[in-house]
Amino acid sequence: MDNIAIAITNDGALRVYAAITTDMVRQAQKLHNSYPVATAALGRTLTGAAMMGAMLKNPNGSITIQIKGDGPLGLILAVTDADSNVRGYASNPDVDLPLRKDGKIDVGGGVGTQGYISVTHDHGVGEPYSGTVKLVSGEIAEDLTAYYAQSEQTPTAIGLGVLVGVTGVPEVAGGFLVQLMPGRGPDDDKILAKVEENIKNIPSITKMISSGFTTDDIIGKVLEGIEHNVLEHRKTGYRCNCSLERVERVLMSIGAEELKKLMDEGGETEVNCSFCDKKYTFDTVQLQALIRKTSKK
């Protein structure tokens, strides 16, 4: 079952997150009817977002990751709340690219290597803030690592993986994230070097999950030879929080004039949720009511 384990090394230097997100990525694939390149790119981004959601301290906080490269997938967007409920989409989910020479899905080719990754923190109070850095490879994990290094000055190691089966359904998905805690101790560099060595030698994240590894097992591999404690397990999953009310607010935000134009076209106006593809329809009477509400403001 999808979950995130959070561990800390006994010296307090490193915090490690491991996630299994197979059900989440399966649901995303189904909702967006995506081809493997988009499934892998979005699945990796959602998995990263879920682990970042576990770092949020305010229960009303949220994080939005936007990846915009020059590849055919267009924008990839993922949102998480503080409970690691995630949602997201890729602009062009039906991009089809040949596999790379090593047999892997060409995520970097789909995302592109020129562009940016932007992460917005909304702490639920005050103004949200965002940091934007250039893409490194379009493979998502390296790009998120670059974001942490350049925008937050936090040394981080990230692994993300989605294995898509021949039918297009994700077989396994997950990831890990290792972060150096602020307030560096004298042995931090040594510990970090040891973890980097471990990461080089462990099987890929999808291989580990395919062979039955739990999130604790993944942490055990990443932190092999380093004393640590698993502090917490939490649930994670795909969840859209759209509602008629939210969609009405979005419609009202385009202004009375635009709404009148829609009404004059007659018939029904259809709005599809980008995250779950749910359809919301508005007839002319409903649009009229929204126009009245807009002008009352």
Ligand SMILES: [Zn+2]
């Ligand atoms: Zn929705």
